[in-house]
Amino acid sequence: MHQETYAEPYRLQYHLSPPEGPMSDPNGMVYFEGEYHQFYQFTGRWGHAVSRDLVYWEHLPLAIDRDELGDAWSGSAVVDAKDTSGLFGGKPGLVAIFTHCKNGVQSQSIAYSSDRGRSWRKYNGNPVLPNSGLKDFRDPKVIWHPETGKWVMVVSADKRVQFYSSPNLIDWAFESEFGEGQGSHAAVWECPDLFPLDVDGDPARRKWVLHVSIGDNDETDGSTAQYFIGRFDGKRFVNDLPPEEVRWTDFGQDFYAAVSYSDIPDQDGRRIWLGWMSNWKYPFHVPTSPWKGAMSVPRVLRLRTEGDTVRLVQEPIDELKKLREVPWTANGLEVSDGTRKLAFEGACYEFEMTVEWEKVEEFGVRMRVSGSEATEAGYYVSGNRLFVDRTRSGFSDIIGRSGKPVQFDKCFETERIREGNELKMRGFVDASSVEIFFDDGLQTFTSLIYPNGGSTGLELFAIGGAAVFRNLRVYPIKSIWRR
Structure with missing residues (x-):
């Protein structure tokens, strides 16, 4: 095992991956x-x-x-x-x-x-x-x-x-x-x-x-x-x-x-x-x-x-909770037709929140943010669609198994099952992955991403109205490979 194992670019820090x-x-x-x-x-x-x-x-x-x-x-x-x-x-x-x-x-x-x-x-x-x-x-x-x-x-x-x-x-x-x-x-x-x-x-x-x-x-x-x-x-x-x-x-x-x-x-x-x-x-x-x-x-x-x-x-x-470090917390953050940058930065973390709204077209969270990159997860209210968008998530010039380029930079959507004006979101962000659990795990999205190491920002957003983000907790997560 070479010396830099588990410290390479994109190396996941709390997911199981092989040394080589x-x-x-x-x-x-x-x-x-x-x-x-x-x-x-x-x-x-x-x-x-x-x-x-x-x-x-x-x-x-x-x-x-x-x-x-x-x-x-x-x-x-x-x-x-x-x-x-x-x-x-x-x-x-x-x-x-x-x-x-x-x-x-x-x-x-x-x-x-x-x-x-x-x-x-x-x-x-x-x-x-x-x-x-x-x-x-x-x-x-x-x-x-x-x-x-x-x-x-x-x-x-x-x-x-x-x-x-x-x-x-x-x-x-x-x-x-x-x-x-x-x-x-x-x-x-x-x-x-x-x-x-x-x-x-x-x-x-x-x-x-x-x-x-x-x-x-x-x-x-x-x-x-x-x-x-x-x-x-x-x-x-x-x-x-x-x-x-x-x-x-x-x-x-x-x-x-x-x-x-x-x-x-x-x-x-x-x-x-x-x-x-x-x-x-x-x-x-x-x-x-x-x-x-x-x-x-x-x-x-x-x-x-x-x-x-x-x-x-x-x-x-x-058991994953044992990896949590001291959380960044907030409650009742209202975002109206814009973006709110949070006072948190990181590449490996867990977050949880409940979002409430009366009239809004779209809202969500932007992860691994920098000037040119962001991975979005949220809800198109007008179309009743949950989504994870990796169109600006970093490296995407991937040649597939067929030997031809694949479209890696795209948005994934599905119709939301649960009804009502309250959405629960829980997410696990690692060096090159995002796992989003909507509505207490009723619908999940698992996605690889390849952002630059400097893309560490975290933001909330709302479009076409206002959304209130309640009980927001962001937990930095310790590496399982460096105790």
Whole structure:
């Protein structure tokens, strides 16, 4: 590791990124014996980091390497607590389920660890789930389904997913398929996840969430992700939403392959995930060195009734609050047809505020501001559109995966779901990223930005009327790499 690691231009200071090289899909996310394991795609191998709090990370050596069966692509990991696999001599152990890919043929294999994930052995009988003739057959997510007493695998199968069950993580039987005529089919479905959540915290109203990422395509202007809410009996998923309805996960361009952690203890009770902050339009073509790619902040998932509709919401984990330094605060700041510069400057911070208005066309916050640069987030009231605008966010001359320039400098919008003249905003700004949580995490925007180091200003603005910014707090955030 060279001396300047984690001090380079654009280096994120409180997001997980690799010391060197490319990081993409999060893999093998599991909690075991006091540690969160974060594996990730590292050019057909599994990179590895661990954390006790999802805030401070320790990088470990590569966990799973390519072999004679091919590259080790994305997948999941579980705690085999009862040694159903017979691989651990009756003790608990970790089992990773991943895609082997060789000469374009994808199949599912396993590896296992008896020493808290520090070393891994491939199963001699790999693959445990051979390819049945599908071009796209990858990214297995495995869960324990207590009602049927079996392991369940959901795996990507082109523009749909397939479900398999197993008593031992080795012998798998096909159960069903989901996806035809459901949601968006703009591109191949990837990195599926499946988990139960209680609606509004009520166990009697438990629903299942099926999440899939959607690969690079022109219809959605890059890669994206969607979710379904429904029922799952260990064999089949039934979508409760109208089949043509599409529920997007994030409305920026840089939140992909999000998968949740397995085996978080019951006494914690949270469902937590994070995603890869990038897009398959420009996966490893951004102006960072010697690393490419990073993860979002970890987020708690909930199902919440908004109006008369149940929706998935995302909120940053509370553990991030330990990084807060003394905040800059203000209350009742009115901005009318103009801009108000705040007495705060920084590149790495968190902010929260509530905005109220009677008559205004547009309002919001400008982050990483200098004379020529600013990233905006806010609300077009007249059009009922939330937005994040990176048209003036700095470097944008990015050549995409196709070898042609991509339009990086653009504005992202979506119709606001919540009604009323009060908008809650919470944001996480780092050296080269912005994550905005509107209306208590009901709608989120995740976006990479590449401003100059001197763009550190913070401003409020309102156009076509007045907006009042209440309970404004801006917290400088400490680096997780320099304690």
